[in-house]
Amino acid sequence: MRSLYRIAAGLTAAALIVSGVHAIQRVSRAGRYLYTADGNRFYIKGVAYQQQGAVVADTSNPFLEPSTYIDSLANGTDCQRDLPYLQQLGVNTIRAYSVDSSLNHDTCMQLFSNAGIYAIIDLSLPVNGSINRDSPAWTTNLLDLYLETVNTFSKYDNVLAYNVGNEVVTAANETGAATFVKAAARDVKAYLNSIQSSALVGYAAIDGDASWIVPLANYLSCDPSGSNSGATAIDLYGLNNYEWCGDSTFEASYAGTEGNFAGYNVPAYFSEFGCITAGTPRPWTEVGAIFSSEMSPEWSGGIAFSYFPASSVQGQFGMVNISSDGSTVTTGQDFDNLQAQYAQASPPNSPSESSAGSTSYPSCPQQNSTFVASTTLPPTPNLSACTCLENNLGCQFTPTTSNYTSILGSLLDYACSLLGQSGGSCNDISANGTSGTYGLVSECDPTVMLSYVMSEYYGATSNNPQSCSFGGNGTVNSNAKSAPTSAASSCLATATGTFVPTLPSGVASTTPTGAGSSSGSGSGKSSGSAPIAAFDARVFFGVGVLVVTSMVSGFMTLA
Numbered sequence: 001m002r003s004l005y006r007i008a009a010g011l012t013a014a015a016l017i018v019s020g021v022h023a024i025q026r027v028s029r030a031g032r033y034l035y036t037a038d039g040n041r042f043y044i045k046g047v048a049y050q051q052q053g054a055v056v057a058d059t060s061n062p063f064l065e066p067s068t069y070i071d072s073l074a075n076g077t078d079c080q081r082d083l084p085y086l087q088q089l090g091v092n093t094i095r096a097y098s099v100d101s102s103l104n105h106d107t108c109m110q111l112f113s114n115a116g117i118y119a120i121i122d123l124s125l126p127v128n129g130s131i132n133r134d135s136p137a138w139t140t141n142l143l144d145l146y147l148e149t150v151n152t153f154s155k156y157d158n159v160l161a162y163n164v165g166n167e168v169v170t171a172a173n174e175t176g177a178a179t180f181v182k183a184a185a186r187d188v189k190a191y192l193n194s195i196q197s198s199a200l201v202g203y204a205a206i207d208g209d210a211s212w213i214v215p216l217a218n219y220l221s222c223d224p225s226g227s228n229s230g231a232t233a234i235d236l237y238g239l240n241n242y243e244w245c246g247d248s249t250f251e252a253s254y255a256g257t258e259g260n261f262a263g264y265n266v267p268a269y270f271s272e273f274g275c276i277t278a279g280t281p282r283p284w285t286e287v288g289a290i291f292s293s294e295m296s297p298e299w300s301g302g303i304a305f306s307y308f309p310a311s312s313v314q315g316q317f318g319m320v321n322i323s324s325d326g327s328t329v330t331t332g333q334d335f336d337n338l339q340a341q342y343a344q345a346s347p348p349n350s351p352s353e354s355s356a357g358s359t360s361y362p363s364c365p366q367q368n369s370t371f372v373a374s375t376t377l378p379p380t381p382n383l384s385a386c387t388c389l390e391n392n393l394g395c396q397f398t399p400t401t402s403n404y405t406s407i408l409g410s411l412l413d414y415a416c417s418l419l420g421q422s423g424g425s426c427n428d429i430s431a432n433g434t435s436g437t438y439g440l441v442s443e444c445d446p447t448v449m450l451s452y453v454m455s456e457y458y459g460a461t462s463n464n465p466q467s468c469s470f471g472g473n474g475t476v477n478s479n480a481k482s483a484p485t486s487a488a489s490s491c492l493a494t495a496t497g498t499f500v501p502t503l504p505s506g507v508a509s510t511t512p513t514g515a516g517s518s519s520g521s522g523s524g525k526s527s528g529s530a531p532i533a534a535f536d537a538r539v540f541f542g543v544g545v546l547v548v549t550s551m552v553s554g555f556m557t558l559a
């Protein structure tokens, strides 16, 4: 059934091409700007396109991040319904925050491509599909999730960029998590190069105090090796900016931000804008400023938030309502105002592509009290090494429910506390982006980390079978021949560097096209390895450091 549907979708696409629709132009990066293939400067005139998933409002979820998601690019009927409205708005880009790589996106992506609309695809997912700001790591499960999504979307010609994170870092004391975001950018970029995809690699940052958001931006696009290589640099920086509320002026709202990012080395845009605190409907007069010659030297447009209704602590965003049967779209004044503003936007078509130059990758910001990320990045997560470890552990996490995410954090805390009481530590599974030290097992899926800690505790009790029970969540593995630490060093000691990642086996690859292009970037060098420094000796356990269940950065939040 699946393959038949593929063929049918392919025929539809072919029919559309035959009927005279022109292929969407490729967008390339030159210097710090974007250009379409015909040499014109490209500005993102966009709208967020994501139906909101379930939001559980409680104090542990201050940003009202959703716990489930709806893949808005997987329902062709809905995209067909919305396309005329996107065209009325005059957008050339949509941003999708959460997509499911197992679904078919052919109809939506083809419809949008034919209409000249690019897509910015966020690779992270709510709950356990993002780099967790409370316990950040770059692990095999996230790498595989990201690569599977890239693989699913690489056959479309209108993917402008893939975001490796949205608002992972939300405060100065979380900037250590940037090492993991940068490692994600490095590995996704290497994968895109390996499949000859020209899509850009992006990150969408929360706004905040310049003392940390500016070094964070510079860090994500810097070269730690000091050799002007873009191998670990994002191609496209997004700032979720809500500084302009109601009717304002460039001077009052954006002049500071403009100054902060003057001279930034890669293309930048507002990955969200559209403040509601001055009331709705919004006048959207910031469009005039964003697309003006005051801001065009730095910014390449933005994404208005949001097409669909979206609730936040500040109130309701959204410029349309959808009828409960999904058949009808109702627009309001907010929609009309944005349409009018986008219709008037005429940013300068300069500088020319030939004078935009190549991108340079400066050295990274120094660590200080408001920016703490190390330039020593975690390794590329190595699935075969982690599988080798899992197979050689004496006590394995064998969840009795497929929905194990909700118990993983508490089991990790519990196992670490037991291990600590018996004289061990959880250092091998901990990653610290501030010190740049990464325990051997910290690149593995959290389930493997848990099996590892359970096995260490099991070993510390002389393999007492009772100590592998964990309330029925653990099973003794009689095939294990060595202690967990020996298994970790034999499986993972050679897995501490960087390499070009590949799709997990069993996932069929697709032929890439991709609308974005990072050619002319002067990059392509490998970043070298990220050797493990002497490991932080701090023993931590039972302090909630690894609460994997906490909400993560899968959807929009506000500064």
Ligand SMILES: *[C@@H]1O[C@H](CO)[C@@H](O)[C@H](O)[C@H]1NC(C)=O
Pocket: 133, 134, 171, 173, 174
């Ligand atoms: C950052 O500081 C806030 C309070 O200022 C605190 O609640 C939070 O836990 C800190 N985060 C980290 C990662 O230390």
Ligand SMILES: *[C@@H]1O[C@H](CO)[C@@H](O)[C@H](O)[C@H]1NC(C)=O
Pocket: 210, 211, 212, 214, 215, 365, 366, 367, 368, 369, 370, 371
């Ligand atoms: C830390 O360095 C950044 C520049 O990388 C600077 O903007 C920030 O103000 C510095 N923080 C402090 C506390 O000096």
Ligand SMILES: *[C@@H]1O[C@H](CO)[C@@H](O)[C@H](O)[C@H]1NC(C)=O
Pocket: 075, 076, 077, 078, 325, 326, 327
């Ligand atoms: C697509 O969405 C519509 C409502 O907008 C719904 O009726 C339909 O069942 C959905 N299709 C699929 C395949 O989920």
Ligand SMILES: *[C@@H]1O[C@H](CO)[C@@H](O)[C@H](O)[C@H]1NC(C)=O
Pocket: 318, 319, 320, 321, 330, 331, 332, 333
């Ligand atoms: C959507 O529905 C909400 C709730 O009824 C209403 O407040 C809002 O104005 C509506 N928006 C549009 C664009 O119709």
Ligand SMILES: *[C@@H]1O[C@H](CO)[C@@H](O)[C@H](O)[C@H]1NC(C)=O
Pocket: 382, 383, 384, 385, 388, 490, 491, 492, 493, 494, 495, 499
């Ligand atoms: C991944 O780890 C395995 C097992 O330790 C090792 O043999 C392999 O070389 C590593 N792969 C890469 C690409 O480094």
Ligand SMILES: *[C@@H]1O[C@H](CO)[C@@H](O)[C@H](O)[C@H]1NC(C)=O
Pocket: 128, 129, 141, 142, 145, 402, 403, 404, 405, 406
């Ligand atoms: C998230 O957890 C679920 C089980 O609760 C698991 O099936 C899924 O693979 C996990 N996703 C990632 C990216 O680890």
Ligand SMILES: *[C@@H]1O[C@H](CO)[C@@H](O)[C@H](O)[C@H]1NC(C)=O
Pocket: 403, 406
């Ligand atoms: C997974 O478990 C959590 C907590 O028990 C629950 O809130 C959530 O709805 C479950 N998810 C699924 C898909 O069953």
Ligand SMILES: *[C@@H]1O[C@H](CO)[C@@H](O)[C@H](O)[C@H]1NC(C)=O
Pocket: 432, 433, 434, 435, 536, 538, 540, 545
């Ligand atoms: C990470 O390393 C820094 C610097 O060495 C240290 O101050 C911090 O306590 C460490 N964090 C954890 C969770 O161990």
Ligand SMILES: *[C@@H]1O[C@H](CO)[C@@H](O)[C@H](O)[C@H]1NC(C)=O
Pocket: 400, 407, 410, 411, 470, 471, 472, 473
């Ligand atoms: C597994 O661990 C969870 C969390 O600690 C616990 O609630 C549950 O009872 C344990 N046992 C089983 C069989 O799930």
